[in-house]
Amino acid sequence: MTSTPLPVEQAFAQISRNTSDIVTEAGLRQVLELSQKESRPLRVKFGIDPTFTHVHIGHAVPIRLLHIFQQLGHLPVLIIGDGTARLGDPTGRNDQRPPLSKEEVAHNSATYLEQIGKILDLSSDVCEVRYNSEWFAGMDFFDCLRLASRGTAARLLERDDFKKRMSDNLPVHLHEMLYPLMQGWDSVQVESDIEIGGNDQLFNLHMGRLLQEREGQSAQVCLTTPLLLGTDGRKMSKTYGNHVPLLAPANDMFGKVMSLSDEQMSDWFRLLTPLTDSEIQSILEGHPREAKGRLASEVVSWLHDASSAEAAADSFKRQFGEKKLPDEIPECKLESGLALANLLKEAGLVGSTSDARRMIQQGAVKVNGEQASDPNEAIPLGETPTLLQVGKRRFSNAIGV
DSSP, rough: OOSOOOOOHHHHHHHTTTOOOOEEEEHHHHHHHHHHHOOOOOOOEEEEOOOOOOOTTTTHHHHHHHHHHHHHOOOEEEEEEEEEETTTTTTTTOOOHHHHHHHHHHHHHHHHHHHTTTTTTOOOTEEEEEETTHHHHHHHHHHHHHHHHTTTTTHHSSSHHHHHHHTTOOEEEEEEETTHHHHHHHHHHOOSSSSEEEEHHHHHHHHHHHHHHHHOOOOEEEEEEEOOOOOSSSBBOOTTTTTBTTTTTHHHHHHHHHHHHHHOOOOOOHHHHOHHHHHHHHTTTTHHHHHHHHHHHHHHHSSSSSHHHHHHHHHHIIIIIIIOOOOOOOOEOOOOEEEEHHHHHHHHHHSSSHHHHHHHHHOOEHHHHHHHHTOOEOOOOOSHHHHEEEEHHHTEEEEOO
């Protein structure tokens, strides 16, 4: 604990500013008071499943709240869900999420701490990092049955996504119904005082309270955070390509924020910056483009640094305001004659050939300034650089080997 903790009401205000639900407000005040009385840091749990290779800026919203608790002197308990990821939480989906292999989960987990460490201090004295395979890997079939016995089918089928599937005559698989129990069991294992999650996780957070009470523990306080919409106004998702990776280069990150609609800026300012409500309101009353530039600078300064934000702003102005190419375009040496889709992937401009084909179909790919239309077109490369462009912000000069 810090030597001079904030008064409970001040801490409550700071914590609750960016929450959707608090279950319960009285419970949150109570654990904050108890923490001060006993000089004991609260154990604040947040779990993330390594279902993809990167963490995006939507995940940053609950992690920022976790960081606020850390600044208040409490202990973040970060759970990497390498066990639950193999099952797959269908929250927000209308179909079954394909389970991941052990190897896929291990691969995805490898970079998560590096990415989360951009927001949260992961030093062992101020943060506890756990992998939930620690307890799930040692459970046999009968242990699973005992865990299943702690819940009821009727309760689990209260989940909105399950109810919607049933009303649409779509299957709800038994293994999917175990996910809330597994997430709740995490809370029992780490004896969390508080759990943070997106507002689509409230049912699962409640399950943690239920299981803790049945195991003789105090029920955790549940805090949910708003879901940050993607750059196109839909739910942020890698599938939609509307996400901003935490490890995105500064220029790319700046440009993605600048592509937001004017209506989205208020939420992004509130959920991703330390600015006060009055400061945000003052910025939004100005010109929308200037407000968006301030938002992009705030985000890049936070996840990179101030000098990177300034350089990204200058680059964006040159590229779009003055219709110029970036000062520095990376070079890559590649085999001549590759199909365009493969060339874009090898140049690091897209994540996969399917991404390349989609971008080409959308008219977002240019070769030497000319719009490309055929993903199978063989691109000759020589000593003179071939300028590749994907979208408005990704460039590479390809040279033959």
